[in-house]
Amino acid sequence: xxxxxxxxxxxxxxRNNLERARRAAPDARVWAVVKAxxxxxxxxxxxxxxxxxxxxxxxxxNEAQRVRDLGWRGxxxxxxxxxxxxxxxxxxxxxxxxTVHCDAQIDMLAAHKTNVPQRVFLKMNSGMNRLGFTxxxxxxxWTRLNALPQVDEISLMTxxxxxxxxxxxAAQMAHFAATTHDLPGERSLSNSAATLRHxxxxxxxxxxxxxxVVSDWVRPGIALYGSAPDFxxxxxxxxxxxxxxxxxxxxxxTQSLSAGASVGYGSSFVAENDMRIGVVACGYAxxxxxxxxxxxxxxxxxxxxxxxxxxxxxxxxxxxTPVPQAGSGSSVTLWGVAANGATQSIDEVAACAxxxxxxxxxxxxxxxxxxxxx
Ligand SMILES: *Cc1c(COP(=O)(O)O)cnc(C)c1O
Numbered sequence: 001x002x003x004x005x006x007x008x009x010x011x012x013x014x015r016n017n018l019e020r021a022r023r024a025a026p027d028a029r030v031w032a033v034v035k036a037x038x039x040x041x042x043x044x045x046x047x048x049x050x051x052x053x054x055x056x057x058x059x060x061x062n063e064a065q066r067v068r069d070l071g072w073r074g075x076x077x078x079x080x081x082x083x084x085x086x087x088x089x090x091x092x093x094x095x096x097x098x099t100v101h102c103d104a105q106i107d108m109l110a111a112h113k114t115n116v117p118q119r120v121f122l123k124m125n126s127g128m129n130r131l132g133f134t135x136x137x138x139x140x141x142w143t144r145l146n147a148l149p150q151v152d153e154i155s156l157m158t159x160x161x162x163x164x165x166x167x168x169x170a171a172q173m174a175h176f177a178a179t180t181h182d183l184p185g186e187r188s189l190s191n192s193a194a195t196l197r198h199x200x201x202x203x204x205x206x207x208x209x210x211x212x213v214v215s216d217w218v219r220p221g222i223a224l225y226g227s228a229p230d231f232x233x234x235x236x237x238x239x240x241x242x243x244x245x246x247x248x249x250x251x252x253x254t255q256s257l258s259a260g261a262s263v264g265y266g267s268s269f270v271a272e273n274d275m276r277i278g279v280v281a282c283g284y285a286x287x288x289x290x291x292x293x294x295x296x297x298x299x300x301x302x303x304x305x306x307x308x309x310x311x312x313x314x315x316x317x318x319x320x321t322p323v324p325q326a327g328s329g330s331s332v333t334l335w336g337v338a339a340n341g342a343t344q345s346i347d348e349v350a351a352c353a354x355x356x357x358x359x360x361x362x363x364x365x366x367x368x369x370x371x372x373x374x
Contacts, residue, residue, distance in 0.1 A: 002369065003281055004249055004250035004252065004281050005247075005248070005249040005250075005281050005282050005286055005368055005369070006247075006248055006249070006368070006369055006370075006371060007245060007246065007247050007248075007364055007368050007369070007370045007371070008245070008246040008248070008336065008370070008371050008372070008373050009041050009042065009045045009046065009049075009244060009245055009370060009371070009372045009373070010049070010226075010242065010243065010244050010245070010246065010336075010337070010373050011048050011049035011372060011373060011374050012049070012242075012373075012374070013049070013226050013242035013243055013244040014046060014048075014049025014050050014224060014244050015049050015052065016240075016241070016242045017223055017224045017225070017226055017241050017242060017244065018030065018032065018049075018050060018052055018053060018224060020223065020239065020240050020241055021192070021195055021196075021218065021220040021223055021224065024195050024196050024199050024218075025190070025195050025199055025218045028215060028216060028217060028218045029054035029055065029216060029217050029218075030053050030054050030055075030217070030218055030220065031053065031054065031055045031056065031057040031075075031077060031188070031217055031218070031219045031220075032050040032053035032055070032056050032057070032220070032224055033056075033057045033058070033079075033191075033219055033220065033221030033224070034046060034050065034056050034057070034058050034063070034067070034221075035057070035058045035059045035060070035063070035079060035221070036059075036362050037063065037362075038050075038225075039221065039222070039225050039358065039361045039362055040245070040287075040361040040362040040363065040364045041225065041244060041245055041361065041364075041370075042370060043058075043063055043066050043067060043070075044066065044070065045370060045372045046244070047067070047070050047072075048372070048374075049244070050224065051072070054074065054075065054217075055074055055075030055076060055077060055097075055217075056072065056074075056075075056076050056077070057076075057077040057078075057079050057219055058076070058077075058078065058079065059078065059079050059080050061078070061087055061090050061096075064076050064078065064090075064094055064096050065090075065094060068094050075097055076094070076095075076096050076097065077096070077097045077098065077099070077121060078091070078096055078097070078098040078099060079099055080099060080101070080131065081098045081099035081100055081101055081105050081120075081123075082098055082105055082108055084108070085108045085111060085112065087108075088108055088109065088112040088114070088118070089112075091118055092112075092114050092116060092118065097118070097119040097120065097121060097155075098118065098119075098120055098121070099120070099121045099122075099123050099131075099157065100120045100121070100122050100123065100141070100145060101123040101125075101131040101132045101133070102131070102133075103141070106141065106144055106145060106148075109145070109148055109150045109151060110148055110150065112150050114150055117149065117150055117151055117152035118150060118151060118152055119152050119153050119155070120145060120151055120152075120153075120154055120155070121154075121155045121156070121157040121188060122138070122141060122142055122145060122154050122155070122156055122157065122185075123157045123158065123159070124138050124156070124157065124158040124175070124176055124179065124180070125158075126158040126159075126160075126172040126173075126175040126176045127161055127171060127172045127175065128158075128159055128160070128161040128172075129161075130159075131159075132158065132159075135175045135176075135178070135179040138179050138180070139179065139183070142154060142183060153185060153186075154184075154185050155185045155186040155187065155188060155216075155217075156176075156180050156183060156185050156186070156187050156188070157187070157188045157189070158172065158176050158189055159189075159191065160172055160189070160190070160191060160193070160194050163190070163191060163193035163194035163197060163198060163229070164193035164197070164229045164230040164233075165230070165233075168197075168198065169194055169198050173189075176189065186215075186216035186217060187215035187216050187217070188215060188216060188217035188218070188219060189215045189218075190215070190218045190219060190220075191219055191220065191221060191222075191229070192220040192221055192222045192223035192224075192229040193229035193230055194218075195218045195219075195220050195223065196223060196229065196230075196234075196239055197229075197230060221358075222357065222358055223239065223241055224244070225243075225244045225245065225357075225361055226241045226242045226243040226244045226245075226346075227241070227243075227346055227347055227356075227357030227358065227361070228241065228347055228357075231345075231347035231348075231350075231351065231356070231357070232347070232351060235345060235347065235348075236345060236347060237343070237345075242337075243335065243336045243337055243343060243345075243346060245335070245336055245346070245361055245364070246333065246335065246336025246337050246338075247282070247286075247287075247288075247333070247334040247335050247336055247364070247368070248331055248332060248333050248334065248336070248338075249280050249281045249282035249286075249332050249334065250280070250281055250328075250329055250330065250331060250332060251278035251279060251280055251281075251300070251318075251326065251327065251328055251329065251330045251332060252279055252280070252281050252315075252328060253278075253279040253328060254276055254277065254278050254279070254320065254326075254327055254328060255276070255277050255279070255317075256274070256275075256276050257271040257274065257275050257276070257277060258271070258274055259271055259272060259273050259274055262309070263277060263308050263309035263317050264308075264309030264310045264312060264317055265309075265310045265312055266310055267309075268294065268309055268310050269294045269308040269309035269310075269317075275319065275320070275321055276320040276321070276324070277308060277317050277318060277319060277320055278300060278317065278318045278320050278326060278327070278330065278332070279315050279316075279317055280298075280315060280316045280317070280318055280332045280334075281314070281315065282314075282315070282316055282332070282334055283311060283312050283313045283314040283315050283316060284311050284312070284313055285313045285314060285365055285367065286314075286364075286365045286367065286368050287360065287363040287364040287365040287368065288311055288316060288334055289311065289349070289350070289352075289353035289355065289359075289360065289363075290310075290311045290353075291311075291352075291353035291354060291355070292307060292311055292316075292349065292352045292353045293307075293352060294306070294307060294308050294309060295307065295352070296349060296352040296353075297344060297348055297349065297352075298316075298318050298332060298333065298334060298344065298349075299332065299333035299338045299342055299344045300318060300320065300322075300323045300326045300330055300331075300332050301323055301325070301326050301330050301331060301338075301340075302331075302333070302338035302339060302340035302341070302342040303322055303323045303326075303342070304322070304342070304344075305318055305319050305320065305321070305322045305323060306318065306319050307319075318332065334349065335349050335360065346360055346361065
């Protein structure tokens with residue numbers, strides 16, 4: 001028998017979450033961001049639930065190839081653009097749209113031999129200071145691109161650093177708007193946080209034009225996977241998002257501890273009273289964060305309890321006090337949805353490990369078998 005651990009990818013959750021993103025930005029087209037192998041879910045596994053998107057955005061050319069191999073004929077956007085000249089040949093062959101964020105990429109385009117001009121997204125560094133042309137240099141980059149026969153339509157793009165927090169997007173929006181107001185082309189601005197938090201009622205746009213971040217294309221990633229971009233300010237449930245990944249394992253042993261007995265490496269947890277614990281077939285080598293301390297929430301047979309002691313490579317230990325009937329073979333939900341419908345938020349587990357849901361999804365280990373539920 002295989003080791004009792006399983007991740008499940010929920011097709012229906014993707015459909016719900018995509019619909020949720022569309023409701024937040026009803027006039028925009030939606031890029032489903034599927035970089036990092038669809039945030040750890042597997043592009044092929046996520047595709048069915050996300051094929052209702054208007055396009056797929058990702059970074060790796062081999063992932064773009066995989067999306068084409070699935071039969072997708074619509075738009076695909078390379079979010080970091082070409083890394084070398086050869087990549088532009090693949091862009092031509094696979095009909096990929098690509099980001100242009102630096103002069104070297106414009107040089108590559110100028111050197112690219114093609115009869116079919118390419119659609120590009122010109123990226124502005126409006127304050128994030130990772131990729132893109134600063135507002136001062138943006139227009140000259142646009143002019144240079146616009147003069148190239150290799151370039152078809154130019155779309156305008158930026159990325160927000162603080163859409164999920166109190167700083168918000170107004171300053172970056174102001175830079176973007178001031179620099180691009182008279183440039184033609186479609187706009188793409190918002191990640192999940194901006195799409196959910198910073199879209200306004202059209203009736204209010206006249207009063208707050210700087211808050212209109214919806215534009216032509218939104219770029220939700222994490223929201224499609226059912227994790228809140230701004231946890232703990234909001235939970236996934238607050239936003240109407242459903243978990244696209246469930247990680248379950250089984251209890252493979254139980255122990256009865258006497259008061260004063262300890263559990264696991266470093267004996268970090270000491271029982272105050274007599275108690276039963278379950279040993280679960282999931283550890284950090286499966287992608288469960290080692291940083292999760294005693295008290296991290298977990299569901300046993302759909303009932304909320306907590307981890308006790310240190311996470312080890314292949315096992316964690318959980319308090320069975322709230323689920324006295326549980327024993328070997330009982331089902332444990334590390335994150336996602338249990339058989340009884342109870343949910344364990346991935347964001348809550350991530351917060352216990354001082355990280356975000358993104359990292360847990362992306363970190364699901366290769367050794368964990370994955371199943372797709374329709
Ligand atoms: C990853 C990424 C996104 C999606 O971000 P989320 O926070 O997951 O919604 C959007 N745009 C760009 C440029 C990205 O790199």
